[in-house]
Amino acid sequence: MSDRTRELNLWTSEKKCRKLVENLARRHFTAVYCACAREAAEYILKQSADAHTVGFGGSLSVADLELTADLTAQGKEILNHGFPDLTPEQRVEIMKRQQTCDLFLSGANAVTLDGCIVNIDGNGNRVAAMIYGPTKVIVVVGRNKIVEGDVSDAIRRIKDKSAPPNAMRLGRQTPCAATGFCSDCDSPQRICHVTTILDSKPTLTDFHVLVVNEDMGL
Helix, strand or coil: HHHHHHHHHHHHHHHHHHHHHHHHHCCCCEEEEEEHHHHHHHHHHHCCCCEEEECCCCCCCHHHCCCHHHHHCCCCEEEECCHHHCCCCHHHHHHHHHCCCEEEEECEEECCCCCEEEEEEECCCCHHCCCCCCCCEEEEEEEEEEEECHHHHHHHHHHHHHHHHHHHCCCCCCCHHHHCCCCCCCCCCCCCEEEEECCCCCCCCEEEEEEEEECCEE
């Protein structure tokens, strides 16, 4: 790709990201445009100043920001059920504690350009903490998660582009983990159990959305 082509693509994606920020703000979210992942990380670190406990919702977008070391150095207690060597009981306990942590960090599976945040979960712990409980929620949205369509298009994006690689990543025995294509299965190991649509900011949640002009997560 030439520098000029890259420049034009970046200009186009910035316009789309900024339009999403405007539309999220109209839905009463605290929406912030970030030119790059580093800006998003710096914003989160500033917002974490008063937090004692920080929950991670299992998001690759957040994991890509590599925040754990900096937050730990600040003295935060990290609640991440994805840490290795945890027992199943420890994972469940951490997920429960995430519901009332000071700061909860997550990504989103898809966001419509007009500002609806759409997610599909297996357990529902991530979307539960996103909606109510934590003192502050910050959701990181890469430009690749923006859908120029309605909620049904967002759900289709999740099932086509997010669910199969996530099922494979999690070692699930599902058709999509083998084929790479959603078959709307009834497998007991499917990761698509809970679908949520945030039409606007949950009333009692201090909810921030960082729209990043980079591809982040799946």
